Amino acid sequence: MNTQLHIAIVGAGPGGLTLARILHLHGIAATVFEQESHPLERPQGGTLDLHEGSGLQALRQAGLIEEFQAIARYEDQGSRLLDKAGNLLFEDQDAASGNRPEVDRTELRAMLLQALPAACLRWGCAMREVQARDDGRWDLVFEHGSEGPFDLVVGADGAWSRIQPLLSPYRPQYSGLTFIECGIDDVDRCHPALSQLVGRGKMGVEADGKEIIAQRNGNAHIRAYAIFRVPAGWAARRFDLAAPASMRAELIKEFDGFAPEILDLFRASNDNFAIRLICALPVGHCWQNLRGLTLLGDAAHVMSPFGGDGVNNAMFDAAELARLLIERADWAEAVAEYEALMFARVAESAEGAAEGAATQLSHVGQALTLEMYRSHAGGQGQK
Numbered sequence: 422m423n424t425q426l427h428i429a430i431v432g433a434g435p436g437g438l439t440l441a442r443i444l445h446l447h448g449i450a451a452t453v454f455e456q457e458s459h460p461l462e463r464p465q466g467g468t469l470d471l472h473e474g475s476g477l478q479a480l481r482q483a484g485l486i487e488e489f490q491a492i493a494r495y496e497d498q499g500s501r502l503l504d505k506a507g508n509l510l511f512e513d514q515d516a517a518s519g520n521r522p523e524v525d526r527t528e529l530r531a532m533l534l535q536a537l538p539a540a541c542l543r544w545g546c547a548m549r550e551v552q553a554r555d556d557g558r559w560d561l562v563f564e565h566g567s568e569g570p571f572d573l574v575v576g577a578d579g580a581w582s583r584i585q586p587l588l589s590p591y592r593p594q595y596s597g598l599t600f601i602e603c604g605i606d607d608v609d610r611c612h613p614a615l616s617q618l619v620g621r622g623k624m625g626v627e628a629d630g631k632e633i634i635a636q637r638n639g640n641a642h643i644r645a646y647a648i649f650r651v652p653a654g655w656a657a658r659r660f661d662l663a664a665p666a667s668m669r670a671e672l673i674k675e676f677d678g679f680a681p682e683i684l685d686l687f688r689a690s691n692d693n694f695a696i697r698l699i700c701a702l703p704v705g706h707c708w709q710n711l712r713g714l715t716l717l718g719d720a721a722h723v724m725s726p727f728g729g730d731g732v733n734n735a736m737f738d739a740a741e742l743a744r745l746l747i748e749r750a751d752w753a754e755a756v757a758e759y760e761a762l763m764f765a766r767v768a769e770s771a772e773g774a775a776e777g778a779a780t781q782l783s784h785v786g787q788a789l790t791l792e793m794y795r796s797h798a799g800g801q802g803q804k
């Protein structure tokens with residue numbers, strides 16, 4: 422490929438940074454534009470599990486597997502399912518034996534950033550618009566003015582991508598599921614009972630059309646989600662994020678009838694509550710190739726988190742796009758080939774994630790969830 426090509430990547434998430442890193446390894450420069458003003462502007466979110474054949478494969482192509490092993494948490498791959506009285510329905514007891522290591526998103530991003538020259542990152546650059554030029558190239562418009570021209574612009578800017586509407590008429594649709602997120606700090610020392618309740622990995626409890634999922638993150642932190650099937654505006658009307666004490670009390674009310682030791686998750690939460698509406702692009706989302714613009718990761722195929730494939734797809738998209746750009750003589754053909762392969766590849770996980778969202782919190786919800794926990798168990802499932 423012509424190494425003089427001007428490439429812009431919009432978004433310094435796991436997808437955009439993986440692409441920039443692999444291109445950099447092969448001597449191809451790209452500029453990453455990120456709206457956040459610096460790497461620590463906001464916590465990057467919870468724990469992610471990386472899969473063989475996608476996320477881990479991408480890290481191999483990025484030459485970062487050793488660095489990854491230093492931050493991976495193999496020991497946190499367990500899962501437990503309880504009923505609302507706190508009885509154990511299922512436990513994957515061998516939490517360390519799986520091949521889907523967990524990693525905190527903040528650590529993953531820091532590792533990818535460290536592997537890139539600082540000069541290729543432009544922080545505090547919220548892209549507003551992409552403009553077509555007469556010569557077939559593209560300019561990016563920011564508050565501070567325009568940058569360009571670029572031969573290739575890659576939208577790695579997440580679910581609400583500003584580039585995606587130039588390629589397809591679809592926007593992510595609300596799945597009907599709303600997550601209220603909360604977090605418990607220093608759990609092993611301050612809340613040993615909760616530490617045991619959640620165990621080394623993920624704990625779920627589903628009853629009465631509601632669900633709680635709690636996940637162990639690094640640094641003895643637990644991130645928990647209260648999950649409801651409700652209209653999109655319900656949570657914003659029901660909860661006041663600015664009043665943490667009332668958030669705790671109202672969540673406890675919503676889960677009335679659940680065992681007190683489960684509700685302690687809300688009692689012990691810090692003040693950082695968030696509302697997350699789970700949205701997805703249609704299964705099979707695709708577009709007609711347009712020279713010089715493409716998408717990867719959530720911008721191309723945001724899906725519900727129930728398949729656990731989101732970040733893995735994003736990183737593998739990046740690895741595949743980089744591979745084809747490196748291997749093919751004609752970069753525009755490489756992009757078209759990447760898109761065709763990606764559309765076919767992600768369809769299955771998009772379908773699984775859509776089914777996961779659709780069947781969540783049904784009247785037989787707990788039985789379906791139990792089936793899912795059994796099928797996902799990395800170690801020896803019990804019960």
Ligand SMILES: Cc1cc2nc3c(=O)[nH]c(=O)nc-3n(C[C@H](O)[C@H](O)[C@H](O)COP(=O)(O)OP(=O)(O)OC[C@H]3O[C@@H](n4cnc5c(N)ncnc54)[C@H](O)[C@@H]3O)c2cc1C
Pocket residue numbers: 431432433434435436437454455456457468469470546547548549577578579580581582583600697717718719720726729730731732733735
């Ligand atoms: C509650 C929840 C739980 C999840 N759990 C899992 C899980 O367990 N496993 C899993 O695999 N996936 C999970 N996901 C999905 C996963 O987070 C995403 O699939 C993944 O982060 C996608 O990576 P990305 O690089 O495509 O986009 P993102 O991670 O969204 O990164 C996009 C980047 O672009 C930047 N950006 C956005 N707009 C602009 C702009 N206009 N200009 C410049 N920069 C911009 C953003 O600031 C961000 O840094 C979960 C998602 C949710 C909501």
